Amino acid sequence: MTLAAGHGFLSPTGVEIAFLLVGIVTLGAAVITVTTKQLVHAALWLVVALGGLAVEYLLLTAEFIAWVQVLIYVGSVVVLLLFGLMLTRAPIGRSPDADSGNRPAALAVAVAAAAALIWVVIDAFRATWIDLDGPAQGSTKVSGAILFRHWVLPFEALSVLLLAALVGAIVLSRRDREREGGN
Amino acid sequence: MHLAYPAVLAVLLFCTGLYGVLARRNAILVLMSVELMLNAVNLNLVAFDVWLRDALHAGQALTLFTIAIAAAEIGIGLAIVLMVHRNRGTSDIDKLRDNAETHDAETAGHDGTPGAGRTAGSGATAGPDEKAEAAA
Numbered sequence: 300m301t302l303a304a305g306h307g308f309l310s311p312t313g314v315e316i317a318f319l320l321v322g323i324v325t326l327g328a329a330v331i332t333v334t335t336k337q338l339v340h341a342a343l344w345l346v347v348a349l350g351g352l353a354v355e356y357l358l359l360t361a362e363f364i365a366w367v368q369v370l371i372y373v374g375s376v377v378v379l380l381l382f383g384l385m386l387t388r389a390p391i392g393r394s395p396d397a398d399s400g401n402r403p404a405a406l407a408v409a410v411a412a413a414a415a416l417i418w419v420v421i422d423a424f425r426a427t428w429i430d431l432d433g434p435a436q437g438s439t440k441v442s443g444a445i446l447f448r449h450w451v452l453p454f455e456a457l458s459v460l461l462l463a464a465l466v467g468a469i470v471l472s473r474r475d476r477e478r479e480g481g482n
Numbered sequence: 483m484h485l486a487y488p489a490v491l492a493v494l495l496f497c498t499g500l501y502g503v504l505a506r507r508n509a510i511l512v513l514m515s516v517e518l519m520l521n522a523v524n525l526n527l528v529a530f531d532v533w534l535r536d537a538l539h540a541g542q543a544l545t546l547f548t549i550a551i552a553a554a555e556i557g558i559g560l561a562i563v564l565m566v567h568r569n570r571g572t573s574d575i576d577k578l579r580d581n582a583e584t585h586d587a588e589t590a591g592h593d594g595t596p597g598a599g600r601t602a603g604s605g606a607t608a609g610p611d612e613k614a615e616a617a618a
Contacts, residue, residue, distance in 0.1 A: 315483050322491040329495055329518050333502030338511065345514050348495075352521050359488065361528045364545050368524075371549050376517060376556050383510045383560040387567045398505050399576050405504030413497035420489045427485040429533045436532050437542050445539040446546065453543070457550050464554035471561035 314431060318358050325351030336397050338389040342380050349373050359429070361437030488529035496522035509563045509573045513556060520552045 311319070328347035335341050349372040356365035435441070446454060495518055502515025524545045531541025567573045 315487060318487050326494050329498045333498055333515055341511055356528055359528055359532050361542060364528060364542055367549055371553055379556055379560055380510060386564055387573045396507060399507040402505045405501050408504060409497045409501035412500055416493040417490055420493055421486055424485045424489055429483045429485055431483055446543055449538050450543045457547055461554050464558055468557040468561040472564055
């Protein structure tokens with residue numbers, strides 16, 4: 300936590316420029332994800348947005364989280380979403396009814412929320428710099444140590460939650476032949 | 483690095499996801515927008531963890547937990563969407579209006595006659611009665 304000494308607003312460092320460029324790509328992919336009319340393209344642009352976020356984690360020296368992001372989000376969540384799109388027989392081409400009728404209201408809410416939040420964030424953290432020097436704060440060694448030294452109980456509870464979610468998904472998505480036939 | 487960079491990027495991603503949740507019609511696209519919102523929160527957690535140099539690294543631990551919970555959420559959510567699609571032939575959230583407040587339900591509430599079967603929805607058996615009790 301360093302203060303304003305030695306930093307300048309108008310002289311961004313290399314990490315900041317890289318963060319800004321990757322952030323623009325990420326934000327553009329996210330905007331295309333929520334506005335495109337082609338459902339499968341939305342899932343593929345989501346890959347770009349989540350991958351860009353993984354790069355942002357790397358730039359923030361959180362390596363382990365970046366690789367977990369690539370593994371879980373890009374690897375499994377997007378594949379699950381694509382399977383969901385195919386299983387619900389989503390149209391391959393442009394679907395004109397991808398957006399509902401309340402687009403202007405949604406746009407107004409989103410722009411108002413973005414303006415208010417950006418104002419608050421800029422006002423609060425105007426003179427705050429992240430010190431990225433020194434050893435990486437999110438390397439696999441550090442993450443493993445804190446996860447299994449200080450966060451073991453939440454970790455185990457989370458594994459039970461994942462098991463419950465898996466069982467719930469299987470129960471929800473299997474076809475219930477016994478109930479149709481017997482009762 | 484200035485803290486405003488990750489914070490502003492997280493704000494913009496969150497609001498993009500907010501727009502998607504409000505404006506999309508397909509349930510799976512709504513789930514994608516929810517993922518964007520969760521990722522914005524994750525970016526905030528990581529940035530503030532690195533800024534504060536927390537000894538316990540609570541931000542990164544919470545980020546890992548959020549990612550795992552998001553994976554569970556997407557599995558359950560897709561199972562629900564698939565079941566809805568199998569039962570009703572659509573995953574369009576504008577057409578799932580069984581619990582919508584129709585004009586008939588409001589008049590039933592004003593008359594105070596419980597159990598009036600004048601609703602349009604096929605599966606809305608308990609909804610109008612609850613609304614009638616709430617309005618009376």
